[in-house]
Amino acid sequence: MSSSRRSTIIVEHLRKQQMWEAISKGKRLDGRNLDEIRPIEAEVNVIRKANGSSKVNLGNSEVVAGVKVETGRPFEGLENKGALILSAEILPTASPYIEPGPPDEETIELARVVDRGIRESEMIDLDKLVLVPGEIVYTIFVDCSIINADGNLFDATSYAVVSALISSKIPIFKVQDGKVIDSGDVQEPPLTTIPISITAARVGDTVILDPTAEEEACMDARITITTNSNSDFTAVQKGSTGAFTLEQLKKTAEAARIKGIEVRSKIKELTNIGK
Amino acid sequence: MQEFKRKYVVPGDKIVEGNFRLLMNAIRSGNSIFATRIGIAEVGRDGIKVIPLSGVYIPRVNDIVIGKIIDHSSLSWEVDINSCFSAHLPAQDVFGRDFSPARDDMGRQLAIGDLISSRIMAFDRTRDPMLTIQDKDLGKIPRGEFLKISATRVPRLIGKRGSMIQMIEQATQTRVLIGQNGIIVVSGRTSEGTKLSIRAIKMVEEEAHTANLTQRIKVLLNVQEPGSQDAFPPTQTQNGQLEEVQSSIQEVEEELEEEVKKGEKV
Amino acid sequence: MTQTRNLIDEQGIRTDGRRADELREIKITVGVVKNADGSAFIEFGRNKIVTAVYGPREVHPKHMALPDRCVLRCRYHMTPFSTDTRKNPAPSRREVEISKVMRESLEPALILEDYPRAAIDVFVEVLQADGGSRCAGITAASLALADAGINMRDIVAACAAGKVDDKIVLDINDTEDKEGGADMPVAYMPHLEQVTLLQLDGILTQGQFNECIDMAINGCKKVYEIQRQTLMHKYFGSETELKEE
Numbered sequence: 001m002s003s004s005r006r007s008t009i010i011v012e013h014l015r016k017q018q019m020w021e022a023i024s025k026g027k028r029l030d031g032r033n034l035d036e037i038r039p040i041e042a043e044v045n046v047i048r049k050a051n052g053s054s055k056v057n058l059g060n061s062e063v064v065a066g067v068k069v070e071t072g073r074p075f076e077g078l079e080n081k082g083a084l085i086l087s088a089e090i091l092p093t094a095s096p097y098i099e100p101g102p103p104d105e106e107t108i109e110l111a112r113v114v115d116r117g118i119r120e121s122e123m124i125d126l127d128k129l130v131l132v133p134g135e136i137v138y139t140i141f142v143d144c145s146i147i148n149a150d151g152n153l154f155d156a157t158s159y160a161v162v163s164a165l166i167s168s169k170i171p172i173f174k175v176q177d178g179k180v181i182d183s184g185d186v187q188e189p190p191l192t193t194i195p196i197s198i199t200a201a202r203v204g205d206t207v208i209l210d211p212t213a214e215e216e217a218c219m220d221a222r223i224t225i226t227t228n229s230n231s232d233f234t235a236v237q238k239g240s241t242g243a244f245t246l247e248q249l250k251k252t253a254e255a256a257r258i259k260g261i262e263v264r265s266k267i268k269e270l271t272n273i274g275k
Numbered sequence: 276m277q278e279f280k281r282k283y284v285v286p287g288d289k290i291v292e293g294n295f296r297l298l299m300n301a302i303r304s305g306n307s308i309f310a311t312r313i314g315i316a317e318v319g320r321d322g323i324k325v326i327p328l329s330g331v332y333i334p335r336v337n338d339i340v341i342g343k344i345i346d347h348s349s350l351s352w353e354v355d356i357n358s359c360f361s362a363h364l365p366a367q368d369v370f371g372r373d374f375s376p377a378r379d380d381m382g383r384q385l386a387i388g389d390l391i392s393s394r395i396m397a398f399d400r401t402r403d404p405m406l407t408i409q410d411k412d413l414g415k416i417p418r419g420e421f422l423k424i425s426a427t428r429v430p431r432l433i434g435k436r437g438s439m440i441q442m443i444e445q446a447t448q449t450r451v452l453i454g455q456n457g458i459i460v461v462s463g464r465t466s467e468g469t470k471l472s473i474r475a476i477k478m479v480e481e482e483a484h485t486a487n488l489t490q491r492i493k494v495l496l497n498v499q500e501p502g503s504q505d506a507f508p509p510t511q512t513q514n515g516q517l518e519e520v521q522s523s524i525q526e527v528e529e530e531l532e533e534e535v536k537k538g539e540k541v
Numbered sequence: 542m543t544q545t546r547n548l549i550d551e552q553g554i555r556t557d558g559r560r561a562d563e564l565r566e567i568k569i570t571v572g573v574v575k576n577a578d579g580s581a582f583i584e585f586g587r588n589k590i591v592t593a594v595y596g597p598r599e600v601h602p603k604h605m606a607l608p609d610r611c612v613l614r615c616r617y618h619m620t621p622f623s624t625d626t627r628k629n630p631a632p633s634r635r636e637v638e639i640s641k642v643m644r645e646s647l648e649p650a651l652i653l654e655d656y657p658r659a660a661i662d663v664f665v666e667v668l669q670a671d672g673g674s675r676c677a678g679i680t681a682a683s684l685a686l687a688d689a690g691i692n693m694r695d696i697v698a699a700c701a702a703g704k705v706d707d708k709i710v711l712d713i714n715d716t717e718d719k720e721g722g723a724d725m726p727v728a729y730m731p732h733l734e735q736v737t738l739l740q741l742d743g744i745l746t747q748g749q750f751n752e753c754i755d756m757a758i759n760g761c762k763k764v765y766e767i768q769r770q771t772l773m774h775k776y777f778g779s780e781t782e783l784k785e786e
Contacts, residue, residue: 013388050622066622093593143621287695287732311692330690359597359659
């Protein structure tokens with residue numbers, strides 16, 4: 001059951017005023033333009049034991065993602081596809097408002113939205129990850145740990161997942177004498193596209209991209225839009241208790257396409273793809 | 276015996292041996308005195324203290340703190356003072372003795388999100404800090420730019436007898452309200468002045484424990500922003516210009532006092 | 542825990558190239574989690590652990606508060622990708638036990654009476670594990686606590702020693718942990734000269750036991766030097782002597 005509750009962060013009234021004043025002049029409190037995304041840093045192969053990993057900073061939001069590849073039974077109804085399982089945890093280190101415990105509705109929504117962005121775009125060609133059709137498939141676990149939360153965890157987590165998957169090395173399994181063994185060789189992940197999510201927030205009548213935690217505490221509504229390498233839309237999620245006008249939605253969708261191209265190219269550069 | 280007045284320490288470091296009085300952040304074990312915090316250990320005539328360089332603000336009675344209203348019951352406001360405890364401002368303090376919840380609207384007086392400058396009237400090991408806004412210059416803060424610094428750097432920002440903060444205020448034509456809890460509100464005539472004031476404050480926070488900080492702040496404040504239309508006067512000026520600076524600061528202060536009084540009125 | 546192969550060769554070199562009394566490489570960075578009151582990231586051999594401290598802060602729920610001192614809460618947790626096979630994110634019994642001994646190893650160093658009715662939360666997240674993660678976690682958590690400005694009697698340093706090929710060695714790695722003869726993690730306060738954590742897994746004779754604990758404490762002293770240097774460098778830069786203004 002989901003219930004309304006008081007917002008966790010109460011922003012000082014003076015600070016809100018500063019924010020509205022700045023936004024009315026086309027700027028944000030940290031000096032960014034309304035459609036500007038914070039600096040993205042990405043480091044890959046940070047966890048040796050994982051088959052793929054990354055540490056991504058989107059401004060001060062920091063996420064570590066790890067890819068572990070195993071074998072197992074396929075999902076029901078998807079007998080000829082590999083399995084992709086994505087999870088996310090906001091670590092209690094991330095902010096004073098997080099309490100350790102089972103994931104709450106915010107965390108579960110976060111994990112599912114990021115998952116949808118990756119899955120619906122068919123970033124990984126799961127048809128290529130089958131060992132014994134209908135019986136044994138590759139299971140790709142992607143786990144995300146959010147270390148510091150400063151807004152827009154959707155995009156920070158998504159970029160971490162994308163970076164980790166792009167740079168991963170998938171072990172090649174074989175079936176020998178009825179057992180599954182690791183051949184010791186690795187293969188490149190079967191990628192078809194690179195999905196990039198862009199999150200926007202509505203503050204008053206203005207829509208800003210990539211909100212910080214403070215901006216999220218002042219926003220009326222939020223939307224996350226994922227586009228693939230063809231700039232087609234593959235996943236959308238509107239969040240928070242306010243609303244968007246149709247015009248705002250269409251404009252934001254367009255901004256998500258354009259910014260998606262910019263961010264995709266940045267992530268490719270940071271993960272050295274193609275080198 | 277080694278002679279020193281000040282020394283960098285981390286927790287567990289031995290400061291000195293002997294029978295000294297313990298003033299702050301130091302403990303005795305056997306015949307030695309050890310530091311309990313990261314900071315600067317000082318051996319003075321009246322005793323040993325370690326000036327801390329990090330740590331959450333711990334409330335002290337009579338401190339002036341800037342707090343944020345986060346809730347209210349029918350009898351008091353709950354105030355976030357950037358510390359390990361929430362503070363309370365009793366309704367009586369604002370409305371007076373004959374306060375009546377039915378008649379007096381708490382939300383209208385001080386709303387959630389408002390900032391107040393207040394004094395800690397009471398605090399001990401058994402209860403949360405209690406605030407008052409009855410003194411002069413206390414009450415709702417109507418305008419200004421808000422920032423937070425580490426509470427441990429506030430003494431350095433104020434300086435000896437206010438010397439550091441006054442220098443910053445004068446050079447930037449701003450008024451800076453400082454809470455002992457590290458919350459600061461800056462208001463000024465021009466946005467360039469306010470921005471420079473904030474830069475100076477942040478510089479003091481980052482370099483509070485280093486040598487020659489005062490000199491570096493002076494250099495920062497003398498620099499003119501490129502392309503700025505309002506060139507603020509350097510510290511060495513003709514008498515006329517200095518008077519102008521002083522009178523405009525007074526104007527700002529008077530304006531603010533008016534606003535604060537309005538906020539305090541029942 | 543019977544060994545199946547030699548883990549130390551004839552020259553006395555271990556599986557990762559170290560001698561019996563050598564520590565793995567340690568690198569610690571303080572102040573890495575921006576939202577936390579104090580934090581430290583440690584690389585201890587191949588262990589990669591991030592620790593964050595929030596506190597003193599209000600206790601929720603309020604009835605858990607203690608009237609005369611602070612409540613210390615500690616959580617040791619491994620991320621799913623930190624181990625060879627993927628680990629379920631839900632806390633295991635091992636993590637629950639380690640959380641407890643970790644809290645008990647840090648508590649003696651903290652002056653909790655200074656913060657009545659408040660709480661100090663210590664979070665230890667293992668991003669990559671390679672033997673000795675609890676010692677690495679305690680070592681980093683001590684610095685995170687100092688970074689947060691908590692009043693401490695001393696810094697806690699931790700290091701494990703163990704038995705491999707019937708020899709006592711310092712700071713056992715993952716392979717030695719899994720295939721060796723004994724594992725003894727120790728946490729130690731270097732100025733007060735007190736042990737705050739001691740566990741043993743394996744079989745040691747009396748002589749080996751004494752040798753092991755001595756070796757671990759020497760290891761703790763070496764770890765402490767690195768902890769102290771890290772704090773001094775972070776807070777005071779390259780200046781070791783205070784210059785008068």
